[in-house]
Amino acid sequence: MGRHSCCYKQKLRKGLWSPEEDEKLLNYITKHGHGCWSSVPKLAGLQRCGKSCRLRWINYLRPDLKRGAFSEQEENSIIELHALLGNRWSQIAAQLPGRTDNEIKNLWNSSLKKKLKQKGIDPNTHQPFSENNDNDTPNIQIQKTSVGSNEVKNLFDDTPNPNSIPMDNCNYPLEINSKINNSVNCFIPCDNMVGLGGGSYLNFQQLNYGINNMTLSPPNSNSNTSLCFIPSTSGSTSTCSQMMSELNSSTMFHSMYTNHPSNSISSGEVDGIQNWEFGASKSSNGSSINNYLDHQVVEDIKWSDYINSTPFFLGNNNTFQQTTTSTHSSIYEVKQEMGGFINTNESIQSSSSTWHPHFEADIYSNKDLQRFSLAFGQTLN
DNA sequence: AACTTCACCAACCGCCCTAAA
DNA sequence: GTTTAGGGCGGTTGGTGAAGT
Numbered sequence: 001m002g003r004h005s006c007c008y009k010q011k012l013r014k015g016l017w018s019p020e021e022d023e024k025l026l027n028y029i030t031k032h033g034h035g036c037w038s039s040v041p042k043l044a045g046l047q048r049c050g051k052s053c054r055l056r057w058i059n060y061l062r063p064d065l066k067r068g069a070f071s072e073q074e075e076n077s078i079i080e081l082h083a084l085l086g087n088r089w090s091q092i093a094a095q096l097p098g099r100t101d102n103e104i105k106n107l108w109n110s111s112l113k114k115k116l117k118q119k120g121i122d123p124n125t126h127q128p129f130s131e132n133n134d135n136d137t138p139n140i141q142i143q144k145t146s147v148g149s150n151e152v153k154n155l156f157d158d159t160p161n162p163n164s165i166p167m168d169n170c171n172y173p174l175e176i177n178s179k180i181n182n183s184v185n186c187f188i189p190c191d192n193m194v195g196l197g198g199g200s201y202l203n204f205q206q207l208n209y210g211i212n213n214m215t216l217s218p219p220n221s222n223s224n225t226s227l228c229f230i231p232s233t234s235g236s237t238s239t240c241s242q243m244m245s246e247l248n249s250s251t252m253f254h255s256m257y258t259n260h261p262s263n264s265i266s267s268g269e270v271d272g273i274q275n276w277e278f279g280a281s282k283s284s285n286g287s288s289i290n291n292y293l294d295h296q297v298v299e300d301i302k303w304s305d306y307i308n309s310t311p312f313f314l315g316n317n318n319t320f321q322q323t324t325t326s327t328h329s330s331i332y333e334v335k336q337e338m339g340g341f342i343n344t345n346e347s348i349q350s351s352s353s354t355w356h357p358h359f360e361a362d363i364y365s366n367k368d369l370q371r372f373s374l375a376f377g378q379t380l381n
Numbered sequence: 382a383a384c385t386t387c388a389c390c391a392a393c394c395g396c397c398c399t400a401a402a
Numbered sequence: 403g404t405t406t407a408g409g410g411c412g413g414t415t416g417g418t419g420a421a422g423t
Contacts, residue, residue, distance in 0.1 A: 016391070038408065055392065090411060101411075106390050
């Protein structure tokens with residue numbers, strides 16, 4: 001592989017494009033479209049390789065290019081997107097109409113990196129230089145870091161009561177929205193949270209979404225969606241009647257590992273940390289804990305492979321409003337009220353005998369970014 | 382005025398992915 | 403299943419003009 005065959009051909013011009021060459025390329029593509037790029041130079045009468053023509057068109061001649069200096073708003077967007085996407089210039093450019101990846105890359109390397117450094121921010125991590133930037137402790141980096149205008153709370157500080165989840169509409173910071181919109185795995189929360197014993201419970205169902213427009217695609221048991229929960233329809237946990245009735249039965253399926261129809265996410269405080277237990281259930285009187293994901297399964301399926309960066313939403317039925325439906329898909333308008341991303345960068349062994357192991361999740365509300373610890377797997381008694 | 386350094390950015394290079402043969 | 407070519411992407415280079423000495 002490596003260089004394209006066209007690049008080996010002799011007598012092809014390289015370097016800057018002349019106005020005459022630009023005119024030839026522009027005229028040709030305007031009239032005929034580019035089609036196969038490798039044939040463009042010959043048809044357009046250019047002594048260039050197709051790749052060079054393509055680049056010239058995309059980065060300079062395309063009529064929809066904005067050109068000119070970047071606005072402050074554009075620069076801020078690039079910084080935010082870079083914090084989220086890293087050096088994925090094409091993805092960043094996709095968020096900025098009229099700008100090319102090359103243009104943005106050049107701006108970043110020549111200007112934005114310096115600006116961030118001048119502000120005492122590491123352009124690679126987007127964290128203050130004074131903070132611990134050790135890549136082995138990524139969760140720590142997030143603490144006390146500003147997300148948009150939101151305040152960030154310390155992991156072990158002032159952990160909120162999940163019963164007080166704000167249900168107002170909320171506008172997420174740009175990078176959060178982008179992450180949500182590009183997600184493929186989302187958890188649909190069901191009816192409501194039900195208080196039980198020392199914790200609170202939120203039933204949910206995972207479905208598989210398409211990219212960007214939140215198209216709901218019917219998943220199947222062979223898909224790689226990993227975590228498949230069916231809300232309980234009886235007992236102490238709430239039913240999800242409304243949500244269930246909106247969905248074709250083919251979109252629901254059992255946990256592929258447990259084949260048990262009842263799972264929930266539960267919350268309680270352990271070791272001073274607010275924990276969410278995931279994939280567990282309690283009996284109707286709340287007296288005993290039964291977890292349907294046995295320890296062997298947990299080891300086999302490598303949780304981290306499935307859930308890393310998995311977004312989820314907490315809310316009620318109003319969080320997702322179905323707008324259209326067809327045989328194969330339903331489109332939901334998302335009014336997320338609270339949601340987050342599970343981080344599996346580290347696993348914490350709790351000193352408690354009943355919670356193990358823990359992963360962390362960033363949970364965003366309309367006010368704060370807060371850190372929870374999630375407990376996955378078998379409850380140890 | 383001459384030279385050097387710096388900043389910018391257009392263009393190239395090489396790798397990767399994918400579809401077609 | 404393998405090979406090949408096209409297209410896309412991110413990293414890097416090198417030309418050019420501005421600024422500094």
